[in-house]
Amino acid sequence: MQFFPPLAIFTLCSVLAAPLLAAEEPTELTGCAAKRQAISNQLDIAKAQxxxxxxxxxxxxLDEVTTHCTDASLKRERENKVLDAKHEVSRRQADLDKAMKxxxxxxxxxxxxxxxxxRKDLQNALDELDK
Structure with a gap:
């Protein structure tokens, strides 16, 4: 009987710890995996509705992303959006300067x-760059 209480305590701790281990947050998806997941989520909603x-x-x-998306091409595309947004901010600033004159x-x-x-579009493009 001396062996039973430690075994019972160990079993109880194991059972109680399992949900805590399962509750660990999964790593956030990035790049093409995040894009596929977002489309899959929208697809599930469309099916449900x-x-x-x-x-x-x-x-x-989803088929196009699965077939053609690479993390490198997605990063390049997002970097180009940032560059375009920066040019747009520069152009708008020049327009404002001209109007102020x-x-x-x-x-x-x-x-x-x-x-x-x-500037808001630029910030959005910068935020997308990290996803």
């Missing part, structure tokens, strides 16, 4: 709004 047209489009998109308050406000929008 019975949206066959969206389902067909998502199945095609002319002194037209309406144009200045419009240019400020466009510049803010371009």
């Amino acid at each position: 019975g949206n066959s047209e969206q389902q067909t489009g998502l199945e095609k998109a 002319k002194g037209d308050p309406d144009k200045i406000n419009k240019r400020k709004e466009k510049l803010a929008e371009s």
Whole structure:
């Protein structure tokens, strides 16, 4: 009988520890794997809602990503988006500077709004770069 209590305690600890080990957060997907997972999630939603047209489009998109996506090409594509966004911010800043020299308050406000929008697009592109 002396052996039973330690065995019971060990078994109890093992049973209680299993959910804690299973609750460990999985690593976040990046690159093409994240893209495939996002499309798969949308596909599951489309299937659940019975949206066959969206389902067909998502199945095609998933097939394209599976066939053609590489992490290197995806990174290159995202880097190009960042470069394009930086050029757009520069162009919008030049437009704002020109409007400020002319002194037209309406144009200045419009240019400020466009510049803010371009900066937001740049930030989004930078955020996507890390995914």
